[in-house]
Structures are given as structure tokens and as C-alpha cells.
Amino acid sequence: MGEGRAKDEISPVADRVLRVLLPIAMLALGVALWELVVRVGGIPPYVLPSPWLVFSTLVSDRALLSASLLVTLTTTLQGFLLAAVGGVGLAVLFNQSRLIEYSLYPYAVILQVTPIVAIAPLLLIYLPQQAAVLACAWIVAFFPVLANTTLGLNSVDHNLVDLFRLYGATRRQVLFDLKLPAAQPYILGGLKIAGGLSLIGAVVAEIAAGSAGAGSGLAYRIVESGYRLNIPRMFAALLLLSLAGILIFFALSVLSHLMLRRWHESAIVREV
Amino acid sequence: MGEGRAKDEISPVADRVLRVLLPIAMLALGVALWELVVRVGGIPPYVLPSPWLVFSTLVSDRALLSASLLVTLTTTLQGFLLAAVGGVGLAVLFNQSRLIEYSLYPYAVILQVTPIVAIAPLLLIYLPQQAAVLACAWIVAFFPVLANTTLGLNSVDHNLVDLFRLYGATRRQVLFDLKLPAAQPYILGGLKIAGGLSLIGAVVAEIAAGSAGAGSGLAYRIVESGYRLNIPRMFAALLLLSLAGILIFFALSVLSHLMLRRWHESAIVREV
Amino acid sequence: MIRCDRNVPVGSSKSGTPVVALRGVGKSFANDVVALERLDLDVWSGEFVSLLGPSGCGKSTALRIIAGLSEPTRGKVEWVEAQGAYAAGARRIGFVFQEPTLMPWATVAANVRLPLKLAGLAADAPARVDAALARVGLSGFAQSYPRELSGGMKMRASIARALVTETNLLLMDEPFAALDEITRFRLNNDLLGLWESLGKTVVFVTHSVFESVYLSQRIVVMTRRPGRVFTELSIDAPHPRDERFRTSADYAGYCRRVSEALACASAGTDEAPTGS
Amino acid sequence: MIRCDRNVPVGSSKSGTPVVALRGVGKSFANDVVALERLDLDVWSGEFVSLLGPSGCGKSTALRIIAGLSEPTRGKVEWVEAQGAYAAGARRIGFVFQEPTLMPWATVAANVRLPLKLAGLAADAPARVDAALARVGLSGFAQSYPRELSGGMKMRASIARALVTETNLLLMDEPFAALDEITRFRLNNDLLGLWESLGKTVVFVTHSVFESVYLSQRIVVMTRRPGRVFTELSIDAPHPRDERFRTSADYAGYCRRVSEALACASAGTDEAPTGS
Amino acid sequence: AFLLAAASAQSQPLDKVSFGTNWVAEAEHGGHYQALADGTYRRYGLDVTIVPGGPNVNNRILLLVGKLDFFMSANTLQGFDAVERNVPTVAVAAMFQKDPQVLIAHPDQGIDKFEDLKKLTLFVSKEGLASYFQWLKSDYGFSEKRVKPYTSNPQPFLIDKKSAMQGYVTSEPFAIEKRAGFKPKVFLLADYGFDSYSTLIETRRDLVASKPDLVQRFVDASIIGWMNYLYGDNKAANALIKRQNPEMTDELLAYSVAKMKEYGIVDSGDAGSLGVGAMTEARMKSFYEKMVRAGVIKPSIALNRAYTLQFVNKKVGLDLRPK
Ligand SMILES: Nc1ncnc2c1ncn2[C@@H]1O[C@H](COP(=O)(O)OP(=O)(O)OP(=O)(O)O)[C@@H](O)[C@H]1O
Ligand SMILES: Nc1ncnc2c1ncn2[C@@H]1O[C@H](COP(=O)(O)OP(=O)(O)OP(=O)(O)O)[C@@H](O)[C@H]1O
Numbered sequence A, B: 001m002g003e004g005r006a007k008d009e010i011s012p013v014a015d016r017v018l019r020v021l022l023p024i025a026m027l028a029l030g031v032a033l034w035e036l037v038v039r040v041g042g043i044p045p046y047v048l049p050s051p052w053l054v055f056s057t058l059v060s061d062r063a064l065l066s067a068s069l070l071v072t073l074t075t076t077l078q079g080f081l082l083a084a085v086g087g088v089g090l091a092v093l094f095n096q097s098r099l100i101e102y103s104l105y106p107y108a109v110i111l112q113v114t115p116i117v118a119i120a121p122l123l124l125i126y127l128p129q130q131a132a133v134l135a136c137a138w139i140v141a142f143f144p145v146l147a148n149t150t151l152g153l154n155s156v157d158h159n160l161v162d163l164f165r166l167y168g169a170t171r172r173q174v175l176f177d178l179k180l181p182a183a184q185p186y187i188l189g190g191l192k193i194a195g196g197l198s199l200i201g202a203v204v205a206e207i208a209a210g211s212a213g214a215g216s217g218l219a220y221r222i223v224e225s226g227y228r229l230n231i232p233r234m235f236a237a238l239l240l241l242s243l244a245g246i247l248i249f250f251a252l253s254v255l256s257h258l259m260l261r262r263w264h265e266s267a268i269v270r271e272v
Numbered sequence C, D: 001m002i003r004c005d006r007n008v009p010v011g012s013s014k015s016g017t018p019v020v021a022l023r024g025v026g027k028s029f030a031n032d033v034v035a036l037e038r039l040d041l042d043v044w045s046g047e048f049v050s051l052l053g054p055s056g057c058g059k060s061t062a063l064r065i066i067a068g069l070s071e072p073t074r075g076k077v078e079w080v081e082a083q084g085a086y087a088a089g090a091r092r093i094g095f096v097f098q099e100p101t102l103m104p105w106a107t108v109a110a111n112v113r114l115p116l117k118l119a120g121l122a123a124d125a126p127a128r129v130d131a132a133l134a135r136v137g138l139s140g141f142a143q144s145y146p147r148e149l150s151g152g153m154k155m156r157a158s159i160a161r162a163l164v165t166e167t168n169l170l171l172m173d174e175p176f177a178a179l180d181e182i183t184r185f186r187l188n189n190d191l192l193g194l195w196e197s198l199g200k201t202v203v204f205v206t207h208s209v210f211e212s213v214y215l216s217q218r219i220v221v222m223t224r225r226p227g228r229v230f231t232e233l234s235i236d237a238p239h240p241r242d243e244r245f246r247t248s249a250d251y252a253g254y255c256r257r258v259s260e261a262l263a264c265a266s267a268g269t270d271e272a273p274t275g276s
Numbered sequence E: 001a002f003l004l005a006a007a008s009a010q011s012q013p014l015d016k017v018s019f020g021t022n023w024v025a026e027a028e029h030g031g032h033y034q035a036l037a038d039g040t041y042r043r044y045g046l047d048v049t050i051v052p053g054g055p056n057v058n059n060r061i062l063l064l065v066g067k068l069d070f071f072m073s074a075n076t077l078q079g080f081d082a083v084e085r086n087v088p089t090v091a092v093a094a095m096f097q098k099d100p101q102v103l104i105a106h107p108d109q110g111i112d113k114f115e116d117l118k119k120l121t122l123f124v125s126k127e128g129l130a131s132y133f134q135w136l137k138s139d140y141g142f143s144e145k146r147v148k149p150y151t152s153n154p155q156p157f158l159i160d161k162k163s164a165m166q167g168y169v170t171s172e173p174f175a176i177e178k179r180a181g182f183k184p185k186v187f188l189l190a191d192y193g194f195d196s197y198s199t200l201i202e203t204r205r206d207l208v209a210s211k212p213d214l215v216q217r218f219v220d221a222s223i224i225g226w227m228n229y230l231y232g233d234n235k236a237a238n239a240l241i242k243r244q245n246p247e248m249t250d251e252l253l254a255y256s257v258a259k260m261k262e263y264g265i266v267d268s269g270d271a272g273s274l275g276v277g278a279m280t281e282a283r284m285k286s287f288y289e290k291m292v293r294a295g296v297i298k299p300s301i302a303l304n305r306a307y308t309l310q311f312v313n314k315k316v317g318l319d320l321r322p323k
């Protein structure tokens, strides 16, 4: 094995350990600080509950919260898949035809900048509720995937494009054997952004168009708890949301690493 | 001049013309279709106002709307600048030290996935209102810049890194003369995403943390007009928002094109 | 010193019918660089022709124009379509680019398999890929990624890719420049063998006078930029050629003549990019 | 056939004190490729030494290890620090990589200026950049971008970059492989001139036996992978060398001997990557 | 007494007081704007800043941390919540005797009785769902399954004739009448037993303890403001409202005031005898029991901590009511 010389001159083993331990340590530190601030400042729980209180709320309200988490995660996952498929799909479509690209890109930008609150009522008119929620979540998350994939598809080594042309590659082949593989780092980068956004999208969508009451997601819990001044529960729900976000990001990072580590500069551990 | 052979075999001149005309034509078509739907369907203006009505509302309410637009654009611009500086700055910081990266990246992810609606009240406690609005706008927009810049900084050609090392480049030089220039396409891609997001961020921030009333932005117009069923005005505000979004996107695209056209595959017009 | 006779073709072996002809081809780029000017070049069916010329004189550009990857700004490229094998549809061009141009995300084997895959020839692909890799001495690296190869090994992978399908026109842009003499000689012989047995047409760019004489039937020497044909030399030594030819007095004589022609063609300075 | 005497240095010109010495250096990669094994190599102050060896034998890897860009997995690299000019801080290494390694976002001039910029030498930069570009015949392309250059022109820009600063150890990895003979000869002579006048130490990788003999005081021939020193030959012809040397019988004799050594070193097959 | 208080207050510097409302400026806040516009607050020694709320704005937390001194809470339930969560706030006055919360239905769908609403799709806000809807569920058997979110935009309701939406009697019916051109069916929840107070003035316990006089002055001035707004010349207040909220129109303001009078939102019931802002233990208890029944609130909280009658029921401003 070659020895890796990482930034800060850390050995690869130490690096791997740090990579796991440091974030955990820092999060622990953050929590400790938070507890300290609450204790020393004597901050009442309805302004900022202590981590301990949040944690115990999490435990005591676990049935309610985990049901909500499930709802939100389902929306998130569906939204994310739609964003991934939709973003990549649109980018591919745009890449295949300049005419379509020029024609539709402005609409994609419009979709990105339209505030969900404004269009949720319109969506609710014409779509069944679950579809409206998904549409909202999708709108929030798809654009980064579209933009990054477009960039990636356009960044293909021109010489390789020539090579494919020369060997009579069909459009399909150029797309699947050249452009999409070459765009992988960009696409995966877009997905990393979309992962968090689809969680946000799910929350926003739930607020704007989601069902309320018993079968409702974390967003409803957060709004309701805030309204009812059940701040510990609000924080517990926020905590769940953050954990879910970190998990999604971590999963996408691992995926990205696995797909790129054999070839792309951003992921290979350089041997020196 | 060499002849460019574009996708769909369009000549570069035709391409340039299409690039401008097609989006406009398609938008015009969209508007025409919208007018048609409204007329034929006899849709009342409180459900979907005709483009003409929206336009005349835009004209008649121009004082009110343009004041709001200004407010929102100011927030957007400030949020965007903060997101750009903050995203690139954080990415650079993370790139300089793995320890900092591992320690702080989870917090960046948490910031990304935290719903603004939930934390805006907390921000309002500790920050003056305008700062709180900006913080919200920033939180929404910074992550794509951070993620893309990180990717870009890590994607530098390893041989060039070696070259710089060999010539005794300082960290600073590696950063400014190598990594940042090499990451340009990624950073600009991130900024393109952040442009739209900071508009959305401004809107969300206004809703969550903004003052309502005289000096308030488009978000407030949209919500309040919706509430008062002044739907033509709501659409006029939405239209302004969309236009602003397209303009921002267009400006960033032009910037990106200018910065990359001499060297990056995604932007050079290939001569064949 | 050498007396320079310009543009006087020293014999011209017309062994067959022309396949493709560049007629008064010019190529300028947007930055006002005139790469080619009034280039006339016939490529005859089944011949082995080498392009020789100073760095930056437009050899790669000429190959790209022949391959149809680039459009001339002036003049035209004529394909003799009657020649069935070279009809627009049937034409099968193999190209070794000056740079390896491998897909970084694919293994060496996958890179070499590419032309077969694109042509939909999956059936005997593994065997042919193995054979092509063995030919260039990369059998052990089938599952490696391009970044794990040395410079010469990348070029060999690129050569293997060009040889894996049956092409009737092979365009090679300094394919062996990055290889040691031993490997280079072996691949020279391999290439000659392939050419002789399969009757391919080969257009070969090289900087090695020795290599060009050893391989070609005809050598086209180009001038400095803007590139045009300075002179043509036909190498009339019979094929198959082998080490005996390489050590013969004839060979040395040809080499001297080609070197002289190249020296004449390289005289003067390049046109500046703004002087279009 | 040739009789192969392995590992028998044919004379060894120790013209000065060693600057850097590789002692039993081995290098394996994560994919189990053993690039170098027990490589011993002394580089003497002020000498011009060439590395010759089959493609993929580890020449580039050895250069990278000397430059400190890569760590050996076994053995060690010893710098003779007493030699003030080569003390860890004072050491100034110039490197021409096998690939051009230009910054695509910068003009040719900016690429060439890079070492000056990094060293904080802005004062006479323009003049030196111009001189370096003129030396490699790229004066007209100072404001061009790398993508607008031909393969050979890119390499020349890379060479200009290595020559623009004063370095005391110049590592060159096949710098002239992509150049035509005329340019190559000219740059050969330029390089020799620089070396003679400035007393640089040069380690030069090439595949051209002729070039190595023409340039070097000593030629190190490496074996197939895993690379180690097969033999060393010292080329005792006096400097300055010129066309007369190139056409001398001595030269031909050296070339023959180096070729034979290379043939012997290249015998057999590479170790497969899994056979570590 | 009133004149005396005013006179003595004028001699000393004004107390700075901030008051957070729960929506953008509108007629439902008219009394406070009136008191601000006509100088009533000043006369009571108060320099009042009104901080408007809005959708998704949670001003209440600003009261808790001391950034606001008074907060306009939407209904009594919020006070119960505060007790349950040990939040040290207390309601000091109830400006609306009746919660203006209504359910609005299309006129031509055969919706005549309140119970008919059950078969419709209901557009209810998240806040509504957490409060009055729970009561609708327990007392009338409404179902959550029919609920879709109401995001302060009546459009989905207008399209779907088989739906009803929430609203304030003072605003949404007007918007619908004006823009959609039909007179909707309106059901005031208060008329069907939802006896929450509304638009209460809430403040922190410590303020009540430390500056009861200030609280009293704010409550009294607000009450007087309301009386003047309803029965006096409210032009200045309306101008102020319009300045703070450019969407507001004179027409809507007039409508709102008319409806507040018609339904007795501000001045009815106990307010008739005890003055605007009146609260009684009996009503608090009655509403509390409803909420307990609805499962919204625990059955065992110290109800009397949710409000105090210390500042109201003093017949303030009764003289301003036209005979
Ligand atoms: N894309 C381009 N844009 C602008 N100029 C170009 C471009 N490609 C090539 N040129 C110019 O065209 C000329 C010929 O280039 P070409 O690559 O054909 O040379 P070459 O004969 O192959 O040289 P070499 O032996 O160095 O590979 C060069 O001067 C180069 O600068
Ligand atoms: N990053 C890497 N990962 C794995 N293997 C590598 C890597 N770099 C080089 N190798 C292997 O090390 C061996 C030596 O490579 P090197 O580049 O030193 O050869 P070379 O002598 O310079 O060859 P050439 O003449 O073809 O340039 C090769 O077999 C190559 O496959």
C-alpha cells in the first residue's frame, strides 16, 4: 500500500478515524455547549429547551414523532427520487436538443424561483393532495440536479466526443456510454444538494399542502408544537429532521465515493 | 472563422438568434395559451386571471409592486452575496483543513435541512429583524455554493497540484492560483443554483421573519393579496418574481460564460 | 548544405485508386491561426502513407479533416464513393489520437472494447479485446483504470482500441511516440503485418524519419504552418519489410533524403497567429 | 544475437559529488503493481544522466520519487545536504512532466510565468517569459490558451515553463517525444548549451537511444517492471557536442551498445500487476 | 378619575410599550390603532409601538423573551397552553367577546345547517386544526380526513364547490363577495358553542406583578380605543392601518367594522355591562371544559393562572357607547 499524504499530513488510518470521530465529537461539543448555555443562562424551556429535555421529549413522544418522521421521510424519499429522475431527465432532454433547451429552460428557472406558498393553493386545486405535496417537494429539489447535470453533460472531454462520433455511436450510446458516465461527479454533486433540499421540500410541502392531524408529518408537528408552545417537542422534531438530513447526506456521500473512487480526482485517494 | 457544428446541426449564428428568440417565443406561447385557457374556460379572475389582467394590474399597481420588488431584490442580492462569499469561504476553509471540514460539515448540513419557518422565530429573538431576514435568506442559498465549491476544489488535476508543490507554492498560492481557478466551473454552477435559491430565500425569509406592512417585499404582497383574494395582484407579484429569477439566472449564465468561454469544455464553442 | 527543391514530388506511387482526396484544403481557427493552406493530398486505397512535418504544422488538423471530425474552411474533401468499402455508410475509420483519449471511468478492457460495443458486436468481444491487449502488451492491465497506467501504457491502450475492430482506413497520430524502441519496433512490425494481411489504408503521422521510412510506401512532408505539402517521397522498397530492410543501405539513403526534405520544409519560421 | 551482461556498469563517470541517491528504492501501488524494486541510483552534481527503459518500467515513478512528489514504499532517498545548493530549502527542482500539465484557464504566457510567480519573481518576469517562449518557438502564441495548441506545442510550452526559472536540478520526462526531428535537435542543442553554461544537474527520461547518447554523460538502462538498474553506460565523448559528434563513428558505436543494452533489459515480459 | 390619570401621566415621560398583533394591520386591530392615532395611549402615558404579525410569524415567543410587552393572542386556548407548559404569561383582557372564526360554504350547495358542513372538504389552517377543529371533532363529529390545509388563500375553496373554508367573519366573506361575486354561507363558530374569547391581550406575569399600573393603563387605553373605533370617528385609525398595510381598502375596513358590530364581536354579552375586554370565570371554565372534552388540553391545569380579572370588568369606556 502506498502511503497517502493527506492535507494536514494525517495518515490515512488516522484520517479515517478522525472522519468519523471528529464530527461526532463536535456535535457532542455543540450539545454540551447548548446544555451549558441553557443552564448558566437559566433559559426557560419554552424559549430554548435543554438538550436533555429535548432528548427525553424525543423518548416520551417517540410514537407520535416516529410516525410523523415516517410520513416526512416517505415524502422526502419520493421527492428526492422525482428530483433525481426529473432533474437528470430534463438535463438529458435539454442536452439532446438545443431547441428544447432554449424553449424550456426559462420555465425550469421559473419553477425554481416560484415560492411554494404561492402555488401550493393552485396545485391543491387541480391535484390530489398527495400529488400536490410531491409536486411541491419536487419543485424545491429538482433544480440543483438539473443545473449540475446540464453542466456535467456539457463538460465532457471533446476528444472523447469525437471518438464516439468517429465510431458511429448513436445518440443513445453517446448519452449512456459517454455523457452520463462523464457527468457522474457533477450529477452526484447535484444529488448531494438535492438530498437536503428534498427534506426541506417535504417540510415546506407539508406546511403548504400537506394533510394535518393524526397522519401528518414532522412539519405539522413543528408548526403545531410552536403554536401550542410545546417547544421541547418542536426541538425534538427539528432534531429528528436534522438527523435525517445528516443521514441522507452521508448516504449520498458514500454513494458518490463508491462511484467515483476508482477514477475521479475528487474521490480517489492519491498514492504518493 | 471556423464553422461550429452545434447539436441539431444549427449554425452558430442561427444558434445565437434561437438562443434569444426561442425562450421569448416559448414564453409568449405560454402566455397566449394561458390567455386562451382563461378565455375559453371562462375562468374567473379570482381563480386564474388572464395575462392581460395581470399585466394591467402590474401597470396600475406599479408603485406598490416596484417598491416591494426593490425590497425583495435588496434582500435577494444581499443574501446571494452572503451565500456566495459564505459558501466559497466555507469550502475554502474546509479545503484548507480536514479537521475543520470534519468538524463543521455536519453543522452545514444541519443548517441546510433546518426549515426556516421553525428557526426564524428563534433568530428573531437574538438578531435585529433585518439581520434575521438576511440570515434566513443566507441559510437557504449557501449550501449549493458550499457543496459545489468543495467538489470543485477537490477535482483539481493532481498533476497540477504536484507541479505547484514542486515549485514551492504556498498554501495561499495553491488556493488562489490553482484550486480556485480550477474550481470555477463548479463554483459558477453552484452560484447559478444559489441565484434562484436566494430569491426563494428572500421570499421565505420575508414570510418567516419579515415585517409586514408598508416597507415589505413581494412575499408579503403575494400572501396578503392571496388572502384578500386580489389574485391579479398576486399573479403580478409572482410575475415580477419570475422575471427577477430569470434575470438573475441569465446574468449568472452570462458571467459564467464570460469566465469559462476561453478554456472550459462546458463553455467553449468548439471549432470543427 | 542541402539544396531545397520545393513542392517537387519525388515520384508518386499510385498503388490503387484514391480513396479520399483533400483538394485545396484550408483551415483557419477563430484566433486567426491558419493551420492549413491549399493542402492537396490524395490517399490511395490500401496504401500506407506517412505525414511528416514540423510541430504545429497542421498534421493533426489534416487527419481530423479526413476523419470528418473537422470541416475545412476552404477547399473540399472528396470521397471516392464508387469504392464500395469507402462509401459514406460503409466507411469504417479507426483513429489513434495524439493523446490517449481514454475514458477515465472505465477499465482498460472497457476502453478497448468500446468500438465493438458501439458497433453492437458483443459476441466475440472478450476474445478480441484480449487479443488486442496482448498485442500491445497490456494483458495484465485489463482491469486497471487509465490513471493507473504509465504514459506509454495509456498510448498502447489507445492503439489497442484502434486495432480491435476491423477498419478500412486507419488514421494514426504519432501513436508510438511515447514508446521505447523495442516496443516501438515490435508494434511497427505488428502494424505492417496487419496492413499487409488485411489491406487496410493507413495514414500515419510521425516525427520519426526512421519510422516513416520503415513503414510507408509514401511519405508526405509538410511545411511549417500554414501547412501544405512540401514534397512527397515514395519508398519503393518491397513489403514485407523486416530488420534486414532496417539495416540496409537503401533504408539509410531514404532516411537521409527524407531528413533533408524535412529540414527544407522546416526552414523559416512559423507564421504568427495574427498573420492570417 | 546479443549477449546480455546484466547489471554490469560499463564504466561510471563520477564527475563531482552525488547530489541525491536512491538506495534500494521500491515502489508498489495499491493495485499490487510493483513499479520499482531495489533501485539504486546516484545522481552526481552537475551531471547529465539519462534514464532509458521499456514503457511502464518505472522511469516516471523514479523521477517523481527524486522530486519528492512520491514516497518510496521501501528503501530511501538520500540528499547530500552538505552540498549547499541542494540543501532541503535551497533545492530548486525543475520538472517537465510526461504530459504537458498546463493550466487550461491560463494563457501560454501565464503558464510559463507560473514558476516566477510562485517564487515571487515578478520583476523581470515578462522578459524571461518572452525569452523562454522564443527558445521553444512559441513567441506568437503567448496569448493563446492551451487548448488552441497542437500536441507538440503544448509540450514546448511545458518545456519553456521548466526553463524559465533557474533550477539546479532539472528532471525531464520525455520532453521532446512529441516534437519533429528538426525542433528536437534544436532543443537538444539548446538544452546542452544551458547545461554546459549553467552547470545544472539534469536527469532525463527518453525513449530515443540517439537522443540519450547525444545528450548524456551517463545512461542508466532500466529493466522491465519492476524497474531496477539493468546497466549503466558512460558516454565519454567531450562536451560541447555538436553535429560532428552526431555523425561520428563513436556516436554510432555508443548508440549500438545502448540499443543492445536496452534490448537485453527489455527481454522477457512485464510482471503481471497481481504478481507482487 | 380618567381625567386625573391622564393629567398626571402627561407630566412624566412616556413609557415605551410594544404590542405584537397576530396579523397584518386590519380592522380587527382597529381599537389599538385608534388609541395610537387619536393619542389615547399618549394620554395614558404610553408610547406604543404596534408590531404587526403575519402568516408564519410567531410573535408570541418575542413576548416570552421580553422583546414585546404585550401580545395579541388569537384565542383563550393559547392561554391554557401557556399554563400547561408553565409559560409565565397571562391574559389580561379579551377584546373580542366572540371569536370571529367562521366556516364559509358555497351558497348553492344545500348547506343550511351547521352539521351539513361535515360532508364537505374543509380548508383549515394548521393553527385552526390545533384549536377549534378539535372541538368540532369532539362536539360535532367532524373528521380530519376531510381537512386540507388552508394557507391564507381562498382559491381552492372557490374552485371546489363541495368545500368549506375557515375565515374571519370580518374579512374572508368580504373578499369572496367582492372578488368572486357571490354571497357565501357563513357560520360563526361562536354561535354554535365555541365560546372562546378572542384577540386577547396577553402579557408576562412579571410585568403584571412589577408594573400593574402600566398594564392597567394599556388595557384601559385599548378599551377606549375600541369604543372610539367602533362608535366614534375612526378615520385616523383607518389611515394608520392603511399606511401599515397598503392592501387594505376603505371598503373592507367599513365592512369589517360593520360585521364586528353586527355580530357583536367586540361589544356584546358581558361587555355590555362590564365594558369591552370583559372576561368571566364562568366562560373561561365553560370553554376550558370544552377543550378538555376535545382532548386538546389536560383536565387538571390551574385554570385561574391563564387569566386575571385584575384589569378588566371595570366598566371603562361605557360612556362612549352611543345610547
Ligand atoms: N482548437 C484550436 N483552436 C485554435 N487553434 C488551433 C486549434 N487546434 C489547432 N490549432 C492550431 O493549428 C495549428 C496546427 O495544429 P495541429 O494540431 O494540426 O498541428 P500538428 O501538426 O499536429 O502539430 P504537432 O506535431 O505538434 O502535433 C497549430 O498552430 C495550432 O495552434
Ligand atoms: N497511480 C498509479 N496507480 C497504480 N499504478 C501505477 C500508478 N502510476 C504508475 N503505476 C504503474 O507503475 C508502473 C510504472 O509507471 P511509470 O509511469 O513510472 O512508467 P514509465 O517508465 O514512466 O513508463 P512510460 O515510458 O510508458 O512513461 C506502471 O506499470 C504503471 O502501471
Ligand SMILES: [Mg+2]
Binding pocket: C059, C060, C061, C098, C173, D150, D151, D152
Ligand atoms: Mg498533432
Ligand SMILES: [Mg+2]
Binding pocket: C150, C151, C152, D059, D060, D061, D098, D173
Ligand atoms: Mg513515463
